[in-house]
Each structure stands twice: as structure tokens, then as C-alpha cells.
Amino acid sequence: MICVEQLTKRxxxxxxxxxxxxxxxxxxxxxxxxPNGAGKSTTMRMICGLxxxxxxxxxxxxxxxxxxxxxxxxxxxxxxxSAQHAxxxxxxxxxxxxxxxxxxxxRVGELLALVGLSGPAARRRVGGYxxxxxxRLGVAQALLGDPAVLILDEPTSGLDPEGVFQxxxxxxxxxxxxxxxxxxxxQLREIEAVADRIVMIAKGRVVADGTKGExxxxxxxxxxxxxxxAALHAALTAAGLSHHPTDPxxxxxxxxxxxxxxxxxxxxxxVLRELRPAEHEGLEEMFLSRLGSTPQExxx
Ligand SMILES: Nc1ncnc2c1ncn2[C@@H]1O[C@H](COP(=O)(O)OP(=O)(O)OP(=O)(O)O)[C@@H](O)[C@H]1O
Numbered sequence: 001m002i003c004v005e006q007l008t009k010r011x012x013x014x015x016x017x018x019x020x021x022x023x024x025x026x027x028x029x030x031x032x033x034x035p036n037g038a039g040k041s042t043t044m045r046m047i048c049g050l051x052x053x054x055x056x057x058x059x060x061x062x063x064x065x066x067x068x069x070x071x072x073x074x075x076x077x078x079x080x081x082s083a084q085h086a087x088x089x090x091x092x093x094x095x096x097x098x099x100x101x102x103x104x105x106x107r108v109g110e111l112l113a114l115v116g117l118s119g120p121a122a123r124r125r126v127g128g129y130x131x132x133x134x135x136r137l138g139v140a141q142a143l144l145g146d147p148a149v150l151i152l153d154e155p156t157s158g159l160d161p162e163g164v165f166q167x168x169x170x171x172x173x174x175x176x177x178x179x180x181x182x183x184x185x186x187q188l189r190e191i192e193a194v195a196d197r198i199v200m201i202a203k204g205r206v207v208a209d210g211t212k213g214e215x216x217x218x219x220x221x222x223x224x225x226x227x228x229x230a231a232l233h234a235a236l237t238a239a240g241l242s243h244h245p246t247d248p249x250x251x252x253x254x255x256x257x258x259x260x261x262x263x264x265x266x267x268x269x270x271v272l273r274e275l276r277p278a279e280h281e282g283l284e285e286m287f288l289s290r291l292g293s294t295p296q297e298x299x300x
Contacts, residue, residue: 001023001024001025001026001060001061001062001149001180002023002024002030002047002058002059002060002149002151002180002182003023003058003059003062004020004021004022004023004043004047004056004058005021005056005057005058006019006020006021006055006056006057007019007020007021007043007046007047007053007055007056007057007058008020008053008054008055008056009039009042009043009046009051009053009054009204010054015204016039016042016204017039017042017043017046017053017201017204018039018203018204018205019056019205020039020043020056020201020204020205020206021056021206022199022206022209024149024180024181024182024197025180025197026148026178026179026180027175027176027178027179027180028175028180028181028196028197029171029172029175029181029183029194029195029196029197030180030181030182030183030195030196030197030198030199031183031184031185031191031192031194031195031197031198031199032044032182032183032184032185032199032200032201033184033185033186033188033191033198033199033200033201033208033283033287034184034200034201034202035202035291038201038202038203038204039201039203039204040153040184040201041079041153041184043201044079044151044153044182044184045079046058047060047065047151047182048065048075048077048079048151049064049065049066050079060074060075060149061074061075061148061149070101070102070145072097072100072101072144072145072147073101073102073103073145073146073147074145074147074148074149075147075148075149075150075151076141076142076143076144076145076147076149076150076151076152077142077150077151077152078135078138078139078141078142078150078151078152078153078155079151079153080153081131081134081135081137081138081155081158082131082134084126084134084137084138085126086125086126086127087125087126087127088125088126089122089123089124089125089126090112090117090121090122090123090124090126090129090133090137090140091108091112091122091123093126093137093141094108094111094112094137094140094141094144095108097141097144098144101144101145103144103145103146107144107146108144111140111143111144112140114140114143114170115136115137115139115140115166115170116136116162116163116166117133117136117137117140121133130158131157131158132158132159132160132163134158135155135156135157135158135159135163136159136163138155139152139155139167139170143174147179148178148179148180149179149180149181149182150171150174150179150180150181150182150183151182152171152181152182152183152184153184154184154185154186155167155183155185156185156187156190157185157186157187164187164190167190168190168193168194171183171194172194175196183195188282188283188284188287189283191283192212192216192282192283195212196211196212197209197210197211197212198210198211198212198215198283198286200286200287200290202290202291207290207291208286208290212283215286216282216283216286220255220278221253221254221255221256221277221278222253222254222256222257222258222260222261222275222276222277222278223246223251223252223253223254223274223275223276223277223278224236224243224251224252224254224261224265224272224274224275225249225250225251225252225272225273225274225275226250226265226270226271226272226273227270227271227272227273228270228271229245229249229250229252231268231270232250232252232265232270232272233252234268235264235265235267235268235270236252236254236261236264236265238264238268239260239263239264239267239268241254241255241256241260241261241264242254242255242256243255251274253278258275258276258277261275262275
């Protein structure tokens, strides 16, 4: 469990994070979204005790990060994949980390395999790794202490499509086994695919916080279009089905099931060219609508 209470960070006059509160529960993946400069990394750094908050606080498993004994056994953190010693191999990096965390060295090989870095890649120096390989190593490092909580800042950036899929599976499995995941990303499709909850911030403030079901509202009803929109309108009216046009081409959103709409059209002899359940608002639409219609300036 991660609890964030009224976290605030000021840099001089600039408020980078402004009274941010949210919770991440065991068994869930929380997607942490926001435009560039919104304050995601600063929030995560404060949760992990790397940046002192101006006010407010955060706990992991009920305790501030800095008070956790051997924190890597409780929380796995990936904030900056490039912050690894360039002269060590991937295997050496994890082996050293295993000693520090006092975990079984056998886990090193297991985790290298899990993130797709076994074999020759494990023996190469990290300085020669691509950014995606460093991300993979960083995730392996975060998992090494078998923590109950993961805090990952953009772990899928730089990953190839297979890596993105593996990461999604890995995080889903981790949460399904009772783990708590806080994950920031700009890849909205990834967040939509893996997250149970969404916390979105803009200009340092929370602008959305809820389950995917709560935030990505599904308009009830059916979308229907006919070769003759006027005839369809008449058929829906005759059947007593409430409806309104959604585009100039004559597609209607009907407040009824597809069965009922199809029957009304068939009874009136109306030829349909489209009949489907209305789709929910996607994460991209939610993201843009929460930012407002005007283009955002990057916070400076
Ligand atoms: N050490 C610092 N000194 C001064 N300002 C800072 C510092 N760290 C961050 N900021 C400012 O705080 C704001 C939030 O930055 P942060 O890196 O947390 O945003 P972010 O949401 O992670 O952005 P991105 O998606 O681009 O990574 C920005 O305006 C940034 O310039």
C-alpha cells in the first residue's frame, strides 16, 4: 500500500507538486499520468525519500520510505534507468545488488531471464546497453528484493513492442499476486491495458483519480446508421426509442440495446449500414478532456 497525503514541493516560487493525495492498494496497478512537467517524477521521488517535500508526506506499507529497514526488500524502485554503473555487466550489477539486499544469488539468473537479458547480454557492460536494455535491467533490479510494492517511472519508454508486452504481463502478474504497483507512463494505451486505477496530475495537482471503470465512462446505448437516415429516424421514433444524431452522416446514438434497435429497423424495412454498442471514452480522450481544450504549456 502506498499512501500519499497532501504532498507539496516548491522550487523557489515554482510549485512543482501542489497538495497531491492518492492511494495505491495491494493487488492493483495504478497508472500515474500527466503531461510533461506535471510533477509525476517529483512526486515519485518524494515517495521514495529522494526529494524532501516542502509539506505533506507519503508512506509505503504504513512507513515513510526512509524509515523502512532494507527498503529494497519492501519496495522496488525504477526512477532513472540511466543511473547505473557503466563499467559493470548486467549480471554484476544485479549480483552486487543481491549482496546489498541480502537475497539469494540464484535470483540474479532468474530475473535476468525474466526481463530477457540472459545469455551474452548479461555479460555485456551496461555502458554498451541500449536504453531499452537499461530499462529491463532496472526492472530486474527493482524486483530483486521480492518487494510487495513497485514504483516505476516510465519503465516502458525505450522498450520494443515485445518488451512492452512482457512488461505489461510482468506487472499484471505482480499485482495479481497481491503486489502494489505505481507506474508512470506517457503511453496511454499501455496504461489503459494494464492499470486498474488512474491518477492523473496536471500543473502539480490531481485532476483525475479513480478506477478505469469510473473514469472511462461508457455511454449506454447503440450506435446505428442507415442508408436512409430519415427513414431510420422515423423507425426509431415509431418504436419509441430515444435517440440523437452523433455526426452529419446520420449515425444515431440510441438509448436501447442493439437487439431492440435492429428489430425497430427491420420492422420498418430500413436497411442498416452500421449497428454496434457505443464504445467507452478512451484514456486519450479522458486525458485531453481533463487538460481542457487549450494546448498546455510545459510547466517551467
Ligand atoms: N530540481 C529541480 N529544480 C527546479 N525545478 C524542478 C526540479 N525538478 C523538477 N522541477 C520542475 O518541477 C516540475 C515538475 O517536474 P517533473 O519532472 O516532476 O515532471 P514530470 O511530470 O515527471 O514530467 P515528464 O513527463 O516530462 O517527465 C517541472 O516544472 C520541473 O521543471
